[in-house]
Each structure stands twice: as structure tokens, then as C-alpha cells.
Amino acid sequence: MTNRNRLARFALPLIIAAAGPGVVQGAAPAPATVTVGILAINDFHGSIEPPKQSVLAPDGKGGTVQVPAGGAAYLASAVQTLRGQYRYSATVSAGDLISASQLASSIYLDEPTIGVANRIGLDFNAVGNHEFDRGRQELLRMQRGGCKQYTVRKPCQVDRFTGAKFKFLAASTITESGRPLFPAYGLKSYGQGVRKVTVGFIGLTLKGTTDLVSPGGIKGLTFRDEAKTINALVPQLKAKGADAVVVLIHQGGQQDKPIDPSGCSGFSGDIMPILDQLDPRVDVVVSGHTHRAYVCDYAKINPAHPLLLTSSGVYGEGLTDIALEIDPAMNKVVAKRARNLIVQSVPYTGSRGPVPLSPLYPVYPADPVVAGYIQQYIDAAKVFATRPAGHLAAPASGTVLGQLIADGQLDATRPAGAQIALMNPFGVRAPIVPADDHSVKFGDIYAAQPFNNTLVTQSLSGAELKAVLEQGFDESGPYQALIPSAGLSYGYDMTRPVGDRVVDLRFAGQPIDPAATFRVTTNSFLAQGGDSFTLLARQKDGVIGISDLDALEAWLKGTDLRPVPEALRAAEVKH
Structure with a gap:
């Protein structure tokens, strides 16, 4: 099949302006x-x-x-x-x-x-x-x-x-x-x-x-x-x-x-x-x-x-x-x-x-x-990969790095009212390994987050927040626990039915009120329904912030030595 024929298969029907008496709707336009x-x-x-x-x-x-x-x-x-x-x-x-x-x-x-x-x-x-x-x-x-x-x-x-x-x-x-x-x-x-x-x-x-x-x-x-x-x-x-x-x-x-x-x-x-x-x-x-x-x-x-x-x-x-x-x-x-x-x-x-x-x-x-x-711009940009981008106490990878990223995103979007940030684990692409002096280069953080997403802060009820987290454990796509920022914690039990696997969901140590409203930050990929988190794409009051990369760099530069998170905040209850 030629490319032209492939294109034609997905063309929409012709949309014709209102026709007068005796004119067939959808007929080919006149040669004039x-x-x-x-x-x-x-x-x-x-x-x-x-x-x-x-x-x-x-x-x-x-x-x-x-x-x-x-x-x-x-x-x-x-x-x-x-x-x-x-x-x-x-x-x-x-x-x-x-x-x-x-x-x-x-x-x-x-x-x-x-x-x-x-x-x-x-x-x-x-x-x-x-x-x-x-x-x-x-x-x-x-x-x-x-x-x-x-x-x-x-x-x-x-x-x-x-x-x-x-x-x-x-x-x-x-x-x-x-x-x-x-x-x-x-x-x-x-x-x-x-x-x-x-x-x-x-x-x-x-x-x-x-x-x-x-x-x-x-x-x-x-x-x-x-x-x-x-x-x-x-x-x-x-x-x-x-x-x-x-x-x-x-x-x-x-x-x-x-x-x-x-x-x-x-x-x-x-x-x-x-x-x-x-x-x-x-x-x-x-x-x-x-x-x-x-x-x-x-x-x-x-x-x-x-x-x-x-x-x-x-x-x-x-x-x-x-x-x-x-x-x-x-x-x-x-x-x-x-x-x-x-x-x-x-x-x-x-x-x-x-x-x-x-x-x-x-x-x-x-x-x-x-x-x-x-x-020529790709080649020239290689110089920037080596510039200093903050400090980190120890190597961070996987879920621990995801928590670090989520904390940075939460901090960057507090002006938009953010209380919680969620990071998709598949979005963490490489570990950040600091040098012997604990310094981190721009190329290190860019390798960890190469997607150049913006941050989106939107309102979710407690019930909607739980439903979003549940989508990480449904039967659509691979299982993945969204990684929360400081203040939010939850567990999950894979022996429970789909839609009821998230357990012990807490904010600031207290059980989540399903009727309460929370301002939640994610990257724009998740906010568009990426990684099968389609419920995030239904919200309509999102405020778009800086890039996820800028947020991470600002977080790593916020202190002389940024510690890694001490413990996981999303822990599996039963497998």
C-alpha cells in the first residue's frame, strides 16, 4: 500500500456547507x-x-x-x-x-x-x-x-x-x-x-x-x-x-x-x-x-x-x-x-x-x-551538560529518586496551592550519582528526567485522589505505584479487587477525607493521562508551572547538601 493510500484511509468525510433544494449533500465541489x-x-x-x-x-x-x-x-x-x-x-x-x-x-x-x-x-x-x-x-x-x-x-x-x-x-x-x-x-x-x-x-x-x-x-x-x-x-x-x-x-x-x-x-x-x-x-x-x-x-x-x-x-x-x-x-x-x-x-x-x-x-x-x-545546537548544548546543578548526599535511583523529584515538584508549585505531588516511576530514567564532593551536574539531572514536561497543579477530591492511585494497580498496563511527595502515604494490597487495592491513604498522618479537596501536582505527561492514569486528564482547573527539570534543579540547589529521602512513602501491604 502506498503512503498516499495509507493517508486516505484516515481522512475524515467532507464537511459541506448547507445545500439548497435539489443539491445532494456531500457532492463534490464545483470546478469553479x-x-x-x-x-x-x-x-x-x-x-x-x-x-x-x-x-x-x-x-x-x-x-x-x-x-x-x-x-x-x-x-x-x-x-x-x-x-x-x-x-x-x-x-x-x-x-x-x-x-x-x-x-x-x-x-x-x-x-x-x-x-x-x-x-x-x-x-x-x-x-x-x-x-x-x-x-x-x-x-x-x-x-x-x-x-x-x-x-x-x-x-x-x-x-x-x-x-x-x-x-x-x-x-x-x-x-x-x-x-x-x-x-x-x-x-x-x-x-x-x-x-x-x-x-x-x-x-x-x-x-x-x-x-x-x-x-x-x-x-x-x-x-x-x-x-x-x-x-x-x-x-x-x-x-x-x-x-x-x-x-x-x-x-x-x-x-x-x-x-x-x-x-x-x-x-x-x-x-x-x-x-x-x-x-x-x-x-x-x-x-x-x-x-x-x-x-x-x-x-x-x-x-x-x-x-x-x-x-x-x-x-x-x-x-x-x-x-x-x-x-x-x-x-x-x-x-x-x-x-x-x-x-x-x-x-x-x-x-x-x-x-x-x-x-x-x-x-x-x-x-x-x-x-x-x-x-549544530545539539552539539553545542553538550557543553551545558557539565555545569553544576546542586548537591546530593548520596546516589539516588528508582523510587527514592522519584520521591526526591516529587518533593522538588511540590516545592516549586506551592504558589499554585500545591499540597501533594505525584511522580510516575517510569518517568525516572536514570539514577543520579553525585561526584565525590557530592556535586551534581546538569547532565545528571537531565538524564534522570529527559522528557521536558511542565508541571500541572490541579484540584482533586480525596475520592478522586484515591481513584487516580488505584489506576496504578488496575488491569490496564503494568502495575506502578505513583510516588508521592512528603506528607502523603499509602499502601496497596494486590489480593484485593481492582479498584480497592489502595489502603491506608493518609495526608499529614491523617486518613484522607474523600470529600476534601487537595491541590495535586504532576508532570504534564501524567496530567494528559499518560501511563494509563486517564482520570488525571479529566480535570479542568490545572495551572501550568515550570518544567520538571527546573524544579529538580531548584530543589537540589536549595541547600548545600540535599539529603535523599530516608524511607519509602508508598509501601506494599500484600503482594
């Missing part, structure tokens, strides 16, 4: 229409190297398969492949393109990520909350270029940074002057004469960015209501000749059964109230923030808003292929369709063993230009 392809990503987070993660996808037999995916050189190849199928196209991002990034990008202030996006040919990126992590001036430098220093890290260490060739869009991010920090929208036109069509792109972040970013990074900025901002701009775009309106917004939702990246099963999320208020002339909403993949014909959820809603997932592991059929005579979109493609890249060995390539999905070769560009 112009097709424009929109290639979309979101939440790339500086993942210039393959992230050693996989996408859960249908296996064609009623089951699922894990498909290894991601890596900028492979994403570039996938974009080029899709772009070749369209005469006219645009490539866009719905925010969090930078920050919470991999080492080789983060160390260099995400300059390599901007360079990668330039080489891929990105047209627009809506600012997300993580774009503000290093402050307003550094974000402006990402657009404008230059080597002026606004952070503790020195810019332009590998090459002079010339800035983004694409445009950041920030319609709802308002400065002291009352104007947007970046342009509110962008226009792209295709064709000539009577066949000319124009697509307008509105870009914005979520109103709740103020709750997700350090106040110093957004001082003087306000974040306006998303729906009101979009609706005020639609007439302006139409007046400028936009035949199609595409919104790039850093807000999203999730499926209740995410087994198909192009599915829309039981969709929910904070983006829905926004969509339900939008001007019906909005044709497509490219979303993000939740790191979930989906494609929704929103007319099936709310017929008054027949838009197409998409999200590609996270870390460049997916790429959304959107096709708009535009009638230039009618000045509107008459049909639209979308699908999420998995950017299958290289096999890897994960916490559950090898994850091989899948013959069910295309394998994209690495783009040599992008791969070569990335390699």
Missing part, C-alpha cells in the same frame, strides 16, 4: 472552486529532536497501536509532503511554539525553534501562554531578532539571531497603549482576477493567560475575552476581502476516548463556550493548549456554529491537514475537511519497552537541511 490547504500544528514546545513519545492510533482491526512520532526534521518532511498536494497553502501554529522546550532549544532561548519554523515555512503563530515565559521583551525579540539580553541566559551563543520570518499574532493581548502586542490578524491571497481568493487568520491566546504566567512576564498586558475579540475582527476581515476566516487560538478541549487523532469522541473543554459565541462566518478554528489531538465538525455539537475545529496534539507528533474549498464568486467557503496525520519518525525504547515503527502509517524521512541546522 479554489482549494486552499491549511497545515497546522500547536504546542510544539521547542521539540526539535524526536521526543521519544508515541501517538495512540487505530490499528485498523478495532484496536490501537502506538506510533513513534515527532522531531522537527521529520515534521518538516511531513509539511513538505502535504504542501506538495496543494497549489495554494498556508502553514500555521496555534501557540506554545516555544518554551517548556528540549535542552538543545531551551538552553539557547528557543532561537533554534524559531530557526526551524523559518525553515519549515511557517506563516503565522498565535501567541500562547508559554510564549510569555521569558517576558514580553524576550518574546518581541523572537519576532524582531537581535542579541539584546533580557534573561539570565545570553542570546546568540551559536549564531546571530535574525528573528522569525513568520508573524506572531496576538489579537487579544493588549498593551498599555490599547493596541495588540502583535498584529491581530494576517491575510493571504491566492490566484488572480476572478479566481483570486483571500484567507484571513486571527491569532490569540486564552484569556486565562494571567493565571498561567509569572506576573512579571506580562506586566502591563491585558488579555481580553476571546469570543468578543474574534467577533469584532470578523467584519474587518470580510471588509478586506477575506473569503475564509480561520482562527488560531491557544485554547482547546479533549476527547473522552482519545483513540483516534482525527476523532471527536465525547468532546469537552474550555474552548466550547468560546465557540458557542462565535460569528457564524468563522470557518475553521485551529486550537491548542490541552495537548490533545482531535478533529470536530462542530455543527454536530452546535448547529448554529458549523465550523471545523482541530488540534494536532503536541510536540510536532501530529500535523493537521485542512482543505478549504472556496467559491470566489460567492466569496465564501463551500466545503471543508480535515484530518490529523501522525508524523511517524524513529523507533525508540520507552518505559514499557521498544516502540517500533508501524507499517500502518507513513514514515517521514528527516529533512536534511533542518536536521543539519538542529545538529
Whole structure:
């Protein structure tokens, strides 16, 4: 089977605008229409190297398969492949393109990520909350270029940074002057004469960015209501000749059964109230923030808003292929369709063993230009592996290291109200062995936590907390006891029925009250339902914090000699 045929198997049905009397719904568009392809990503987070993660996808037999995916050189190849199928196209991002990034990008202030996006040919990126992590001036430098220093890290260490060739869009991010920090929208036109069509792109972040970013990074900025901002701009775009309106917004939702990246099963999320208020002339909403993949014909959820809603997932592991059929005579979109493609890249060995390539999905070769560009940053970053990162009294590995990590995460997220932190044991990838003088190098802690997850703090009732812990001992996947931070303890009894194996659950020495509310921190992998802890993915009040790696380093630097935890806090009662 050719790659083209494999792709076709997972295409969603064509979504057609309302048809008049005697017109067959779903019929092929008239030859007079112009097709424009929109290639979309979101939440790339500086993942210039393959992230050693996989996408859960249908296996064609009623089951699922894990498909290894991601890596900028492979994403570039996938974009080029899709772009070749369209005469006219645009490539866009719905925010969090930078920050919470991999080492080789983060160390260099995400300059390599901007360079990668330039080489891929990105047209627009809506600012997300993580774009503000290093402050307003550094974000402006990402657009404008230059080597002026606004952070503790020195810019332009590998090459002079010339800035983004694409445009950041920030319609709802308002400065002291009352104007947007970046342009509110962008226009792209295709064709000539009577066949000319124009697509307008509105870009914005979520109103709740103020709750997700350090106040110093957004001082003087306000974040306006998303729906009101979009609706005020639609007439302006139409007046400028936009035949199609595409919104790039850093807000999203999730499926209740995410087994198909192009599915829309039981969709929910904070983006829905926004969509339900939008001007019906909005044709497509490219979303993000939740790191979930989906494609929704929103007319099936709310017929008054027949838009197409998409999200590609996270870390460049997916790429959304959107096709708009535009009638230039009618000045509107008459049909639209979308699908999420998995950017299958290289096999890897994960916490559950090898994850091989899948013959069910295309394998994209690495783009040599992008791969070569990335390699210079990977090579340069090796220097940082040897820098001091704190002290540790003795070697730590396994569950004991997991407790150390959890304690650091708890300390880092106390401003978000954290009372408890939970670490997945499979996320502890290597021991930390200090030198004879008890010093620890950055490379040591990075090897222990190489995933570059962010921290997420959310509210759980005592009953929900127990249910989450129970998922470590159910029949779905391997058994694993989530490792708790100081203050929480529990046991487990494998002779008891599934769902009732966690025993003696205590916080601060007292039995957990099922009705009480606790603020619980996990890494973003767990918060997305990773390692089969799906109950964590259902929460909706998560506050995103710093990276897990930054939290561990801060913890190890907190004293002259950080002791290892003295005893396990999660002990098996019966096996």
C-alpha cells in the first residue's frame, strides 16, 4: 500500500456547507472552486529532536497501536509532503511554539525553534501562554531578532539571531497603549482576477493567560475575552476581502476516548463556550493548549456554529491537514475537511519497552537541511551538560529518586496551592550519582528526567485522589505505584479487587477525607493521562508551572547538601 493510500484511509468525510433544494449533500465541489490547504500544528514546545513519545492510533482491526512520532526534521518532511498536494497553502501554529522546550532549544532561548519554523515555512503563530515565559521583551525579540539580553541566559551563543520570518499574532493581548502586542490578524491571497481568493487568520491566546504566567512576564498586558475579540475582527476581515476566516487560538478541549487523532469522541473543554459565541462566518478554528489531538465538525455539537475545529496534539507528533474549498464568486467557503496525520519518525525504547515503527502509517524521512541546522545546537548544548546543578548526599535511583523529584515538584508549585505531588516511576530514567564532593551536574539531572514536561497543579477530591492511585494497580498496563511527595502515604494490597487495592491513604498522618479537596501536582505527561492514569486528564482547573527539570534543579540547589529521602512513602501491604 502506498503512503498516499495509507493517508486516505484516515481522512475524515467532507464537511459541506448547507445545500439548497435539489443539491445532494456531500457532492463534490464545483470546478469553479479554489482549494486552499491549511497545515497546522500547536504546542510544539521547542521539540526539535524526536521526543521519544508515541501517538495512540487505530490499528485498523478495532484496536490501537502506538506510533513513534515527532522531531522537527521529520515534521518538516511531513509539511513538505502535504504542501506538495496543494497549489495554494498556508502553514500555521496555534501557540506554545516555544518554551517548556528540549535542552538543545531551551538552553539557547528557543532561537533554534524559531530557526526551524523559518525553515519549515511557517506563516503565522498565535501567541500562547508559554510564549510569555521569558517576558514580553524576550518574546518581541523572537519576532524582531537581535542579541539584546533580557534573561539570565545570553542570546546568540551559536549564531546571530535574525528573528522569525513568520508573524506572531496576538489579537487579544493588549498593551498599555490599547493596541495588540502583535498584529491581530494576517491575510493571504491566492490566484488572480476572478479566481483570486483571500484567507484571513486571527491569532490569540486564552484569556486565562494571567493565571498561567509569572506576573512579571506580562506586566502591563491585558488579555481580553476571546469570543468578543474574534467577533469584532470578523467584519474587518470580510471588509478586506477575506473569503475564509480561520482562527488560531491557544485554547482547546479533549476527547473522552482519545483513540483516534482525527476523532471527536465525547468532546469537552474550555474552548466550547468560546465557540458557542462565535460569528457564524468563522470557518475553521485551529486550537491548542490541552495537548490533545482531535478533529470536530462542530455543527454536530452546535448547529448554529458549523465550523471545523482541530488540534494536532503536541510536540510536532501530529500535523493537521485542512482543505478549504472556496467559491470566489460567492466569496465564501463551500466545503471543508480535515484530518490529523501522525508524523511517524524513529523507533525508540520507552518505559514499557521498544516502540517500533508501524507499517500502518507513513514514515517521514528527516529533512536534511533542518536536521543539519538542529545538529549544530545539539552539539553545542553538550557543553551545558557539565555545569553544576546542586548537591546530593548520596546516589539516588528508582523510587527514592522519584520521591526526591516529587518533593522538588511540590516545592516549586506551592504558589499554585500545591499540597501533594505525584511522580510516575517510569518517568525516572536514570539514577543520579553525585561526584565525590557530592556535586551534581546538569547532565545528571537531565538524564534522570529527559522528557521536558511542565508541571500541572490541579484540584482533586480525596475520592478522586484515591481513584487516580488505584489506576496504578488496575488491569490496564503494568502495575506502578505513583510516588508521592512528603506528607502523603499509602499502601496497596494486590489480593484485593481492582479498584480497592489502595489502603491506608493518609495526608499529614491523617486518613484522607474523600470529600476534601487537595491541590495535586504532576508532570504534564501524567496530567494528559499518560501511563494509563486517564482520570488525571479529566480535570479542568490545572495551572501550568515550570518544567520538571527546573524544579529538580531548584530543589537540589536549595541547600548545600540535599539529603535523599530516608524511607519509602508508598509501601506494599500484600503482594
